[in-house]
Amino acid sequence: AQSVTQLDSQVPVFEEAPVELRCNYSSSVSVYLFWYVQYPNQGLQLLLKYLSGSTLVKGINGFEAEFNKSQTSFHLRKPSVHISDTAEYFCAVTNTNAGKSTFGDGTTLTVKP
Amino acid sequence: DAMVIQNPRYQVTQFGKPVTLSCSQTLNHNVMYWYQQKSSQAPKLLFHYYDKDFNNEADTPDNFQSRRPNTSFCFLDIRSPGLGDAAMYLCATSSLWGQGAWQPQHFGDGTRLSIL
Numbered sequence: 512a513q514s515v516t517q518l519d520s521q522v523p524v525f526e527e528a529p530v531e532l533r534c535n536y537s538s539s540v541s542v543y544l545f546w547y548v549q550y551p552n553q554g555l556q557l558l559l560k561y562l563s564g565s566t567l568v569k570g571i572n573g574f575e576a577e578f579n580k581s582q583t584s585f586h587l588r589k590p591s592v593h594i595s596d597t598a599e600y601f602c603a604v605t606n607t608n609a610g611k612s613t614f615g616d617g618t619t620l621t622v623k624p
Numbered sequence: 625d626a627m628v629i630q631n632p633r634y635q636v637t638q639f640g641k642p643v644t645l646s647c648s649q650t651l652n653h654n655v656m657y658w659y660q661q662k663s664s665q666a667p668k669l670l671f672h673y674y675d676k677d678f679n680n681e682a683d684t685p686d687n688f689q690s691r692r693p694n695t696s697f698c699f700l701d702i703r704s705p706g707l708g709d710a711a712m713y714l715c716a717t718s719s720l721w722g723q724g725a726w727q728p729q730h731f732g733d734g735t736r737l738s739i740l
Contacts, residue, residue: 545728554628554714554731555667601666610655610674610718610726614666 513538513604517615525623526594532587532618534602542604544585545612546576549599558600561585572596597622627651630715630732637705638740645700645735647715656698657729658690659714667714673698702737710739 518533536542543562547555559570566578576587585602602615628649637643647656654675659667671680673692687709689701702709713736716729 543726543728547731552633552734552736554630554733555716555729556731557728560728605726605729607726610720611669611672612729616666617664619664 513540513542513606513613515602515604515613515615517600517602517618519618520616521619521621523621523623524592527591529590530588530592530596530620532600532602532620534585534587534615536583536585536602536604538604538606541607543607544576544578545603545605546570546574546585546587547601547603547614548572549601549617551598555601558587592620592622594622594624596620628715628717628730628732630713630735632735633733634736634738636738636740639707640704643702643705643737645702645713645715645737647698647700647732648696649715649717649730650696651717651719651730652695653717653719653727653730654695655718656692657716657718658688658698658700659716660709661712661714661734663711670700705737705739707739710737712736 516535524530545560546558549555559568561568561578569575574589599617601617603612605612631646657672658670661667670684691699712734714734715732718729
């Protein structure tokens, strides 16, 4: 079984400030880790992924995330956010054997001018 | 561009009237997923097809069925929609890379289903 906990349901931040969206997971098997972004009335778009190798992964739109195995975390960061980053962000884990994903409940990032 | 396309984007049906949502893909992925997403919640997996093999989630109601006539198309049938079935329905696809690693899922833009 696997689960994902996104520690913050809402994160308000001012434009050009840094942001961190937190994600913890648990799993009894190996997993891949992903962050997706969802804009209103759209599907989920992949931001970045961790499969193996370097624990710091870079994604689109200036986002990056760091995999921490000992803390079972995969926090998403951006050094300077824009108004256009306002969206819902989902952390997900995928079972390496079955290919099924479990999503966190999402974090609403609101960037204010 | 290769993509996942869901039709229609918005669907309104009456309580108890069967409805079908469609998904097509040009990615040639062998796995197709259907998710239900209610407002401000995470997507919830209903079922998925691995090629022609259907895999139902244990808590998916019998009211929800799926068909995959070929690699490119997958349908979600709701036999008797109730008010609680109003949601966004997301289709996604994936495939195994050569090293046996699962690709990230590619999502369509979803169909928002309303029940009158």
